[in-house]
Amino acid sequence: MNKRVAGVVSLVVTTILWGSSFSFIKLSVTDVSPLTYSSLRSFIAVIxxxxxxxxxxxxxxxxxxxLYKGFIVGITYFLGLFLQAAGTVYTTPSLSAFITGLNSxxxxxxxxxxxxxYGLIDGIALLLALxxxxxxxxxSGGLTIGVLLILMGSIAWAAQIILVSRxxxxxxxxxxxxxxxxGALTYPFALILGGAVGIEALIYITYLAVACSVLATFFQVWGQRYVSPLTAALIFLLxxxxxxxxxxxxxxxGIEPYKVIGGGLIVIATYLSSMAELSSNRSK
Incomplete structure (x- = not known):
């Protein structure tokens, strides 16, 4: 298999794993603080x-x-996790998903x-995806503390994507x-500030650590070796x-027309960007 094709497939797998995380994140932050959630998730991954x-x-x-380079990337990764979780407490999951997607x-x-x-196809794909x-x-909703936190988190995620490519x-x-x-190094402080973690929350966070941190990030880092950050950012909008x-x-x-239309536009945008990626020689 062509390495660029394998890279695109790897990033799609990453996005599938991330897509499974939404409900578990919401369930986790209802039982523990955002700091405890994000630090424990990283702590389990380190173990x-x-x-x-x-x-x-x-x-x-x-x-x-x-290791040093990973630590630099990790600062943006932990900030993204923490700010997204903190913002989700104060806003709706749909608004959180939209603002997080602005990292693209x-x-x-x-x-x-x-x-x-930057090329014309990149711009068209971005507009379609957004x-x-x-x-x-x-x-829906106005400017709130939750919106601001998630927006800052989206900037952290964007920095993470760029640094992973670098x-x-x-x-x-x-x-x-x-x-x-x-994130793991902050866990002792989270324990002091956030208290104990229940069995149910621990199960949710363990799944997130294994599937959505270790496995998903492995596929992300490997895939971005062969795919430009432009295309990676659009694939992640899936x-x-x-x-x-x-x-x-x-x-x-339930299935509703607007969901089919919205999802379809993102799929088309990802297809356009991926085809442009596979037929180009742009830098990774």
Missing amino acids: LLTPIILLRMYRGVLSINS VHVHLYIALVERN SGLYVLTSP YGSSSIIEILYGMFLP EPVFALLFSLAMGLE
């Missing part, structure tokens, strides 16, 4: 990866430089203004471990589409 890191250290192949705009603006590597995201999520050639395991370290599909499969929502 899972520690045996591999120790083995690499024993074999003398551990890359300290990659931030990435496109960065590429256009800073790297000056239109679909708006129709799909039907956001450091993607580094050792993946070390990048992942370093990425989860900032997250609310997959969230809707999971919700439909679980009988939590």
Whole structure:
């Protein structure tokens, strides 16, 4: 399989896993504080990866430089997790999904203004995706503290996407471990401030750590080695589409025309951007 095709597929898998996270995040932050949720999720991820890191250290192949790069990415990752969770407490899931999706705009603006590597298809795909995201999520409500927190979180997510592309050639395991370290290091403070975590919340957060942190981020880092941040940002807008599909499969929502239209626009936008990616030589 062509590496760019494999990269696109890998990022779609990432987005499917992220799409499964919405309901678990909402359930988690109703029982624990946003700080406890985000730090415990990272702490569990670090525990899972520690045996591999120790083995690499024993074999003398551990890359300290990659760990450092991962830690830098991890600061943006933890900020994104925390700000999104904190904002979700004060707003609706649909509005949260829409504002989080604006990270795609931030990435496109960065590429256009800073790297000056932007095409017409990129702009068209972005407009289609944002239109679909708006129709799909039907956001409502004014400017609140929740909106501001999630907006800041979307900027953090955009920075994470850009940094993953920049450091993607580094050792993946070390990048992942370093990425989860900032959040894990805050867990003792979260315990002091947030109290104990119940069994039900622990189950939800463990799933999020395994599937949506370790596995999803592995596929993200690997996929972004072969896919530009422009296309990656648009592929990640499929997250609310997959969230809707999971919700439909679980009988939590019904099929409505606006959901089909919104999801369809995002799929078309992703297709356009992916085809442009596969037929171009733009930098990763």
